[in-house]
Amino acid sequence: MNVFRFMNECRMLDNEIDKILYLFTKALQKFTNVTKRKYINMHLKHVIFNKLGKRNEVCVNFKNFKAIWPVIDLYMPPIYENGSFEPIIHKYFRPKKGEVVIDVGAYAGYYTITSALAVGDEGLVLAIEANPYTAGVLRRNVSLNKLKNIIVVNKALWDKQTTLKLRLAGDLLSGEDSLFGHGCRFVEVEATTLDHIISELGIDCVDWLKIDVEGAEYKVLLGAKQMIESNKDLHIFVETHTPALCNYVTSFLSLLGYTPHLRDRTHNLFLRK
Numbered sequence: 571m572n573v574f575r576f577m578n579e580c581r582m583l584d585n586e587i588d589k590i591l592y593l594f595t596k597a598l599q600k601f602t603n604v605t606k607r608k609y610i611n612m613h614l615k616h617v618i619f620n621k622l623g624k625r626n627e628v629c630v631n632f633k634n635f636k637a638i639w640p641v642i643d644l645y646m647p648p649i650y651e652n653g654s655f656e657p658i659i660h661k662y663f664r665p666k667k668g669e670v671v672i673d674v675g676a677y678a679g680y681y682t683i684t685s686a687l688a689v690g691d692e693g694l695v696l697a698i699e700a701n702p703y704t705a706g707v708l709r710r711n712v713s714l715n716k717l718k719n720i721i722v723v724n725k726a727l728w729d730k731q732t733t734l735k736l737r738l739a740g741d742l743l744s745g746e747d748s749l750f751g752h753g754c755r756f757v758e759v760e761a762t763t764l765d766h767i768i769s770e771l772g773i774d775c776v777d778w779l780k781i782d783v784e785g786a787e788y789k790v791l792l793g794a795k796q797m798i799e800s801n802k803d804l805h806i807f808v809e810t811h812t813p814a815l816c817n818y819v820t821s822f823l824s825l826l827g828y829t830p831h832l833r834d835r836t837h838n839l840f841l842r843k
Contacts, residue, residue: 578648584629584636591628594618595641627707629714635683637711650680658837659780659807668692669777672764674727674790677704679711681780686717694719696773700726700736700759700783721771727783728761729792735759763793776801782809788818798826806840 576596583589598615619626619641630639630647639647646655653660663681665671671685676697686695697712697720699705705724712720726734738755768776776797781787787808791798798804806828810816816838820830828840 575645575648579644582630582632582644582647582651584631587622588628591619591622591624592641592644632680634687635715637678637680637683638707638714639678656837658832658834658839662832662839663778663780663805663807665689665693665778670694670696670773670775671778672696672698672768672776672780674698674764674779674781675700675783676708676722677782679708682708682720683711683715683717685778686712686715686720689719691719694721694773696721696723696768696771698723698725698727698764698767700724700761701738702757702759723767725767726759726761726786727764727767727790727793728786729763729789731762731766733758734761764790765794765796768797776804778805778807780807785811785815788815788822791819791822795826798823798828802842804842808838808840809836810838811836 580589580592583592595615616626626641627638628641628644630637630644632647632651637647649655650660659681663685665685665688667688667690669689670693671689673682673685673695676682676699679697682695682697686693689695697708699708699722702724705722709722712722726736728734735756736759738757779794779798781790783790787810791808798806806823808819810819819838820840823829823840827842829843830838831841832839
């Protein structure tokens, strides 16, 4: 294990109990790798965390806020914090005071919370998360930071109103759940369109749209056509994991008057031509 990475992860934990749980998890992972008894050891981890009411999660201190985070993904907070994860988003996703942000696939709420802090009380962040459990963690993080300018919606976004199977990846809290996954574990979720949600909420103007939904990005955009057309200065960040998906997204947004402004391997920033 990289010692520097280990120290960075441990440094960000909020309290001594969480640090002990983190060390316990790391030791258990090492023991699992040596003994190959993965399921027995993972069951032990779940038992210990559940006894403490933690659900395999710990509290992490970011620079300006705290967040409940899955212990299995603790390598993420340090690279979020130094901007080396998703560098295009860290550099160019910069909402300003009073603006409206929509975060689709909000996960535990890192970008939701940083956006809420940036837009202030005059602005608004709409955070949409399909997984009911993850949406619950997201709400806990909003409450933990006493933020009043965030609306959390626990629904999947699609190009129509329907019910879908969200395939679950790994632990209870995971950023890799997908409507296009092939795993045997799933949860049925209510799906709707972004146009329908913002109409219901009475949101007239949107400044930023960020979409990261593990393969369903094109479907989300199809269901947001009216909103995209009616907001002339919209900044659109879309994650696309395959060239085919990138082509679909680029072609669709081009028809609506948008062109890719920045792009890396998976992230795209679209601005109006």
